[in-house]
Amino acid sequence: xxxxxxxxxxxxxxxxxxxxxxxxxxxxxxxxxxxxxxxxxxxxxxxxxxxxxxxxxxxxxxxxxxxxxxxxxxxxxxxxxxxxxxxxxxxxxxxxxxxxxxxxxxxxxxxxxxxxxxxxxxxxxxxxxxxxxxxxxxxxxxxxxxxxxxxxxxxxxxxxxxxxxxxxxxxxxxxxxxxxxxxxxxxxxxxxxxxxx
Ligand SMILES: [Fe+2]
Numbered sequence: 001x002x003x004x005x006x007x008x009x010x011x012x013x014x015x016x017x018x019x020x021x022x023x024x025x026x027x028x029x030x031x032x033x034x035x036x037x038x039x040x041x042x043x044x045x046x047x048x049x050x051x052x053x054x055x056x057x058x059x060x061x062x063x064x065x066x067x068x069x070x071x072x073x074x075x076x077x078x079x080x081x082x083x084x085x086x087x088x089x090x091x092x093x094x095x096x097x098x099x100x101x102x103x104x105x106x107x108x109x110x111x112x113x114x115x116x117x118x119x120x121x122x123x124x125x126x127x128x129x130x131x132x133x134x135x136x137x138x139x140x141x142x143x144x145x146x147x148x149x150x151x152x153x154x155x156x157x158x159x160x161x162x163x164x165x166x167x168x169x170x171x172x173x174x175x176x177x178x179x180x181x182x183x184x185x186x187x188x189x190x191x192x193x194x195x196x197x
Contacts, residue, residue: 004103008056011101015063022069025154026062029147034059036143036181037111039188043180044139050107057111057136058143064093064112087124090116111136115144118172138174142181145173 019027037058041051068086078086094113097104114137117123119130123141149164168178 007101012059015060015066018066019063022066026065029151030059030062032147032151033061033140033143036147037139039184040139040143040177040180043184044135044176046135049105053105053107054111054136054139056104057108057115058140060093060097060108061112061115061140061144062089062093063096064089064091067092067096087116090114091125107134107136110134111140113137115140117141118170119174120171122172133174135174138177142168142173142177146181 015030016027019030034055035058038051038055041054046054065086068089090113094109097112098109111134114123114126114128114133117126117128117133117137118141119133119138121127121129145167146164149159149167150161152158165178165182168181
């Protein structure tokens with residue numbers, strides 16, 4: 001019988017293989033989001049084991065995309081049908097993790113399932129509001145958007161910090177998490193910001 005840390009390692013290895021096979025960019029984004037979630041949770045005063053669970057939620061947030069590689073790697077702009085299908089990746093990912101790693105805590109499932117929800121109800125797939133969103137979901141949402149906007153994408157250059165924080169200043173994001181991000185960035189050196197793949 002595998003112990004918990006062995007099972008978590010197995011999960012990470014599986015994900016590395018499957019996600020990198022699906023799309024290297026998504027895997028690298030997931031690694032950065034997982035690390036940033038850990039830093040944000042620490043900055044906000046969370047302690048172990050919460051910090052590890054929030055970090056794991058960040059690492060796994062896009063795991064549902066491994067089931068739709070043709071959509072992730074779709075050449076050009078997604079049509080309405082494909083966009084609709086890909087909008088199910090949070091539910092698909094959270095369901096997959098629930099079935100296979102049911103003993104993980106709720107923070108992990110919520111962080112995956114709700115990372116595209118926004119505090120003002122403009123997110124998806126459930127259009128939840130405010131208190132309906134757990135702290136894990138709020139942290140993963142900010143880390144995801146920050147990384148997605150501030151890094152190079154195949155179709156555009158990285159957006160500026162001004163544009164990124166203009167988006168994060170939107171009422172859909174938790175201001176405490178955004179403040180933690182600003183504090184963390186101020187204290188980070190280049191070494192901490194760089195991830196080696
Ligand atoms: Fe996502």
